Amino acid sequence: MKFVHAADLHVDSPLRGLEHYEGAPVERVRLATRAALANLVRVCVDEEASFLIVSGDLFDGDWNDFNTALFAAAQMRILRNQGIRVFVIRGNHDSRDEMSYRVPWPDNLHMLDCRAPETIVLEDLGVAIHGMSFPRRELTENLVPRYPKPIKGLVNVGLLHTNATGSLDHDSYAPCSVNELAAKGYDYWGLGHIHKREILHEGPYVVYPGNTQGRHVRETGDKGCMVATVADGEVSALRFRSTDVLRWRRETLTLLPEDGVDELIDAARVRLKAVADEADGRLVAVRLEVKGRCRAHRILGDETRRLETTAQLRALPGEFTDDLWVEKIKLETDHPLDRDQLRKGRDVLGDLLRSIDAVRADEKALTELGGHVRKLANKVALELKDEGGLDFTAPDQLARWLRQAEDELLNRLTTEPRP
Structure with a gap:
């Protein structure tokens, strides 16, 4: 038996920090979080998962367009048609107080209670799912002591939206410790809130799957979900599956003192071509950072020439692919003289x-x-x-x-x- 663990989908969240210019793939960027959800559903079907758990922040908050809800509900109906159940907790972004609309969810999706931890027993699978939704955004209470004891003879899976690592990049909502989670006696803790994929503990598993789609340049690398295999009454294996359709990268070019603008363009062409070769059909958003003491710095100090050079760099991907986008260029060179x-x-x-x-x-x-x-x-x-x-x-x-x-x-x- 398998189940899939995802978190922090932030469906229809605007991707931040984007520089829009002629030729920017605005539509592909705008729909990236929806496409990631569709890919997540495809993973569940391909893996023949028995159920999907979502550990908070399915949405990014109230939406302006009800089509956001309709799209998400339609994806859940695909899972219902395949006999795949879905268990969701609300996080800080889609807590009860953050959301004013009701979503027409199909009957295979269960939103866990926000008043107290709720337990759902899946007798046919020998699984007990424990979880609690956020009643409000600013939830600073440690929820772990309120979660029930594990049910003997079942595989116990806990869902929690929490900052369990003390990450300074995320608000300290529902804080707890990894040791506290491991000592609870559950077989698997499916965490959400931290957008970086990380297995915090094994035996039992305490896991952040990361978000399903990177939303800005600080969220680089592959994004997706975890596929857990249950055998002989325990979680026996864990595997990552990517769901993202837009991948963020930072690429730094360090120029030498003798390098001018022509050498900068040539070096950027080689680097971007290498990135494009690794794209695997995804759109790649590259933030290009140029550093180093170099001759080019003399010319780049002139605003007109700087803009010309930036335009040249932006145009380079068009020579070899439609799947690479230079999202931003940071020219941080220095004078060639020491x-x-x-x-x-x-x-x-x-x-x-x-x-x-x-x-x-x-x-x-x-x-x-x-x-x-x-x-x-x-x-x-x-x-x-x-x-x-x-x-x-x-x-x-x-x-x-x-x-x-x-x-x-x-x-x-x-x-x-x-x-």
């Missing part, structure tokens, strides 16, 4: 760089600089009218301007040929 070495020089350039460092490190000097910048800004107010929100006294902004000024001085005061 600033640290130049600072040590006993010449005008060394003195100048040390003076800039002194201003950058002096809060009072930065404040005075901000005053001078503000006066200049007032003189060119019309030119700056579209730059609303600039804070001329913010240390971070002033430091960036100092860095840009330093780059320009190095370009003008050194004789290294431009690329």
Whole structure:
């Protein structure tokens, strides 16, 4: 007998941090979480699973379009037609208080109670399922002590939406410890809330399957569900199955001092082609980060050339695939000359760089600089009218301007040929 464990589907959740530009696969991105749910259903059918457990956050909160509910219900009906039961708990995103609509679920789906832990016994399978939905989003109580003791002679499966690892990337909802879960006596804990796949404990299994579809660039790698095999009254095997249709990747190119823009484009082409070859039919969203001391930095300091280079990089996937999307480009190069070495020089350039460092490190000097910048800004107010929100006294902004000024001085005061 098999069952499938999934969590954090966040159906119809908007994928965050996307830069939309001409040619961006907006529709494929928008429908990614729905496609992941359809893939999850396909896994259940292909694996001939007896049931599916969903450990919270099936939805991302109230939806604007009731078609979200209709789509999810239709997928559950596919499982009903295959004789596959579904057991769901609400998480913080789709807690009772977060959701105002009723979903027309088919009768094979059971939403576990939000007032107290509920137990469902599947006598034909020899399984007891224990779980509790979130009654509200801000649930900081440890729910584990409220869960019932395991039922002897049955395979006991617990569903819990929790931060059991103390992850700082997620709110500390229904916190508990792994040792506490393992000591409860259940054969399998199906957890949700943490979007990273992880087996926290074996014998018994305590498992985060991760989310079914990565939603932003911090959720890289393959996403999906876990398939558990039950034999001789215990969970004997566990296997991951992917469900995602859009996979996020970070790719970093580190340029050498002699590399110009042409070398940057060539290196990006090679790297993106390699990523495309691994796509396996999925859309891959790549955040391209370019670093290193390089000749290209001189040109990339010019806004027009920077935009041209960015456009070239975005267009590269079109040379070999429709399944790769450069989601964002971060150009974080540095001047090809060794600033640290130049600072040590006993010449005008060394003195100048040390003076800039002194201003950058002096809060009072930065404040005075901000005053001078503000006066200049007032003189060119019309030119700056579209730059609303600039804070001329913010240390971070002033430091960036100092860095840009330093780059320009190095370009003008050194004789290294431009690329």
